[in-house]
Amino acid sequence: MYTSHEDIGYDFEDDPKDKKTLKPHPDIDGGWAWVMVLSSFFVHILIMGSQMALGVLNVEWLEEFHQSRGLTAWVSSLSMGVTLIVGPFIGLFINTCGCRRTAIIGGLLNSLGWVLSAYAVNVYYLFITFGLAAGFGSGMAYLPAVVMVGRYFQKRRALAQGLSTTGTGFGTFLMTVLLKYLCAEYGWRNAMFIQGAVSLNLCVCGALMRPLSPGMDGDGPEGKAPHHVLPAHSTESIRSSGQLRDAEEKRGGPGTEDSSLGDAPAQACQEKAAHRKDMCAFRLLKTVSQLTMRVRKGFWDWYSGYFGTASLFTNRMFVAFIFWALFAYSSFVIPFIHLPEIVNLYNLSEQNDVFPLTSIIAIVHIFGKVVLGIVADLPCISVWNVFLMANFTLVLSIFILPLMHTYAGLAVICALIGFSSGYFSLMPVVTEDLVGIEHLANAYGIIICANGISALLGPPFAGWIYDITQKYDFSFYISGLLYMVGILFLLIQPCIQIIEQSRKKYMDGANV
Numbered sequence: 001m002y003t004s005h006e007d008i009g010y011d012f013e014d015d016p017k018d019k020k021t022l023k024p025h026p027d028i029d030g031g032w033a034w035v036m037v038l039s040s041f042f043v044h045i046l047i048m049g050s051q052m053a054l055g056v057l058n059v060e061w062l063e064e065f066h067q068s069r070g071l072t073a074w075v076s077s078l079s080m081g082v083t084l085i086v087g088p089f090i091g092l093f094i095n096t097c098g099c100r101r102t103a104i105i106g107g108l109l110n111s112l113g114w115v116l117s118a119y120a121v122n123v124y125y126l127f128i129t130f131g132l133a134a135g136f137g138s139g140m141a142y143l144p145a146v147v148m149v150g151r152y153f154q155k156r157r158a159l160a161q162g163l164s165t166t167g168t169g170f171g172t173f174l175m176t177v178l179l180k181y182l183c184a185e186y187g188w189r190n191a192m193f194i195q196g197a198v199s200l201n202l203c204v205c206g207a208l209m210r211p212l213s214p215g216m217d218g219d220g221p222e223g224k225a226p227h228h229v230l231p232a233h234s235t236e237s238i239r240s241s242g243q244l245r246d247a248e249e250k251r252g253g254p255g256t257e258d259s260s261l262g263d264a265p266a267q268a269c270q271e272k273a274a275h276r277k278d279m280c281a282f283r284l285l286k287t288v289s290q291l292t293m294r295v296r297k298g299f300w301d302w303y304s305g306y307f308g309t310a311s312l313f314t315n316r317m318f319v320a321f322i323f324w325a326l327f328a329y330s331s332f333v334i335p336f337i338h339l340p341e342i343v344n345l346y347n348l349s350e351q352n353d354v355f356p357l358t359s360i361i362a363i364v365h366i367f368g369k370v371v372l373g374i375v376a377d378l379p380c381i382s383v384w385n386v387f388l389m390a391n392f393t394l395v396l397s398i399f400i401l402p403l404m405h406t407y408a409g410l411a412v413i414c415a416l417i418g419f420s421s422g423y424f425s426l427m428p429v430v431t432e433d434l435v436g437i438e439h440l441a442n443a444y445g446i447i448i449c450a451n452g453i454s455a456l457l458g459p460p461f462a463g464w465i466y467d468i469t470q471k472y473d474f475s476f477y478i479s480g481l482l483y484m485v486g487i488l489f490l491l492i493q494p495c496i497q498i499i500e501q502s503r504k505k506y507m508d509g510a511n512v
Contacts, residue, residue, distance in 0.1 A: 032210060033160070035154035039208040040164035043145035044105075046202055047110070047138045049171010050195065051080050055177040055340040055358060060188040062341075069341075070463035072123055076337050078131025079138070081456025084329075086139035087445035099144035103206025106140025107199065113137055114196030120191045130192075132203050141202045143445060148209050150428055150440055157432070158383065162373025162425035169369065169418070172336070172362030312443050319435045320493040325450035327486035328391070330458025331398045331479045332421050335361065335414070337459040342472055343410075351407040360411055361418035368422025376426055383429055390423035391487050398480040402473035 054076040061072050093102040113134025121124045145164070153160040182191035199458045311319055336358055343352040372390060397416040404410045428444055435443040462475035 020208065028151055029155050035208055035210075036152045037146050037160050037164045039148045040145040041167040041170075042203045043141055043202060044165055044167025045171035045174065046199055047083065047142050047171075048165075048168040049175045049362075050199075051076070051138070052172040052336045052358070052362065053175035053179050054079065054339050056176060056183060057188060057192070058337055059340055060183055061123065061126070064188070067123050068463070068467055070460050073337060073459040073463040075123060076457040077333070077456050078127060078238075079135040080333060080459075081452045082132055082135030083138040083142060084448040084452025084455060086136055087143050087448040087452065088442070090139055090143045091442055091445050093140065094147070096145060098211065099148050099207040100206055100211070103141045103144040103209055104143075104203045106137045106144075107202025107204075107206055109137030110134050110141060110202060111137070111196045111199040114192050114199055118193040118196070120189075127426055141206060143154045143448070144209055145205065146428060146444060146448075147440070150432070150437075150444075151212055156377065158373045158376045158426060159370075160430050160431045162369045162422075165425045166292065166366040166369050168424070169362040169366035172365070173359045176356055176359055176362070196440055197354050247447075283463045312435055312446065314441060315435060316496075317493050318431075318443065320489045321431070321434060322446060322450050323489040324486035325447050326454055327482040329451040330461070331395065331453035331476075331483045332417070333455045334458050334462045334475060334479055335401070335417060338466075338472055338475075339414075339463055343407075344411075345472075346405055346409075348407045357407075357410055357414045360414045361421075364415045364418030365421055368419035369425040370422075371419075371424045373425045376429065383426055383433065387423050387426050388487070388490065390420045390426075391483075393420035394423075395480055395483045395487065398421075398476055398483065402476045 033369075058072060058076055061067075061075060062069065065072065088274075090102065093105075113129050113136075116129040116133065117126055120129065146161075149160050149164050150157060151358070179191055179195070182194055186194070219311070339357050340352070341350055343357065368390075371385055375381055376386045394417060397413050397420060401413045401417075404413055427447065428440065431443050431447055432440050458479060462472060465475040465478070466472050
């Protein structure tokens with residue numbers, strides 16, 4: 001697992017009676033916790049914001065490579081999908097290396113993917129460099145950002161997640177404007193090169209992900225294992241002194257000391273060098289042993305969380321939540337990828353250039369996350385009720401979107417999509433309600449993996465439907481229907497549990 005008593009904000013402290021007691025960590029809900037919110041905020045800007053602005057580059061790729069809309073959309077969907085699909089596997093990196101190192105490595109890989117994509121010669125090249133490489137790097141930086149905010153907050157977790165994930169909205173607005181400007185001034189290739197340099201800021205965000213407690217994540221001085229200094233009479237010194245005595249006996253004992261007096265300094269230097277060499281070998285062996293133990297423990301924790309006796313898949317409500325995630329995310333992603341071309345088909349390019357529809361979604365999305373986070377934290381409000389109401393509003397907006405053919409009508413629907421999709425900030429909170437804080441990271445990794453599959457298949461499916469029908473309408477209707485099926489999974493499962501509990505009580509009463 002990624003969480004332990006240190007992860008959720010408690011330290012062990014010896015009391016006068018030498019008993020282990022728990023005390024709240026001073027950074028929980030304050031202090032460095034807000035730095036973590038800021039770090040996660042910028043991660044969302046650089047990763048999710050950039051991905052939601054890929055509609056700008058999608059138009060450029062269509063003009064450059066002259067491929068079908070379905071095939072070209074795979075570039076954007078691969079990047080989004082891989083970012084989320086690798087969530088469960090990034091857990092292995094977090095268990096082994098910690099959140100900080102995982103995020104820094106992810107930032108470097110993401111930046112490399114953007115830079116290499118600037119030299120693409122065809123769409124298939126972009127599949128590798130942008131879809132897989134940049135996507136995998138994004139996943140390595142994204143999951144630690146979400147997990148660390150969950151570790152640093154307890155009382156105001158929904159608000160903290162809401163504030164940090166508003167970076168998606170800010171990033172979508174900023175990156176859309178930035179990419180449009182860079183593509184117009186320097187071309188899409190140089191735009192991707194510059195964006196790769198900007199993405200290096202993910203390494204800075206990762207460096208801010210300080211472990212919550214000593215010994216956690218293995219980062220920093222507090223995370224390092226204590227060095228055991230060998231005493232003066234170590235095994236090496238004993239061995240060398242034993243060899244020295246054997247040499248004296250062979251030379252004839254103490255009587256030969258005067259004859260060998262001149263060789264003493266040379267022998268001392270040789271013994272010192274041999275001792276230093278043995279110590280270096282010992283330290284290397286010790287380091288390799290510690291690393292091996294850490295990797296084995298990290299893999300076992302990761303494996304047992306998904307496939308062991310405490311597997312999350314034994315929780316039927318959580319399984320229903322996974323089915324919802326498989327259908328939900330594509331309905332949100334499809335407008336971001338295809339809206340820039342939809343406005344061209346409706347001859348609304350001039351109005352859209354003044355204020356892009358995707359920017360409307362992004363800006364209202366910010367307010368939606370904050371407002372829904374605040375409402376969900378109210379003691380008289382159920383997080384699940386807020387979550388479900390927002391889902392119903394979003395699926396209704398998806399059904400209405402194809403009916404709008406004016407800029408004003410599309411703007412209103414986009415605002416509804418932006419606000420209702422603010423429920424993304426509640427997903428970690430809802431996941432925690434289902435599985436508990438100790439399983440949050442593993443469970444959330446599975447959920448974003450399911451979202452990633454949805455994001456991976458959604459945009460190419462919409463492009464494929466357009467290639468067949470020459471309309472985007474049917475893609476919205478079909479994705480909306482699948483989304484509704486996912487919501488029904490969430491609603492049916494509690495009803496089944498209530499029926500089973502009632503039946504069990506009835507059977508117990510009949511047996512009595």
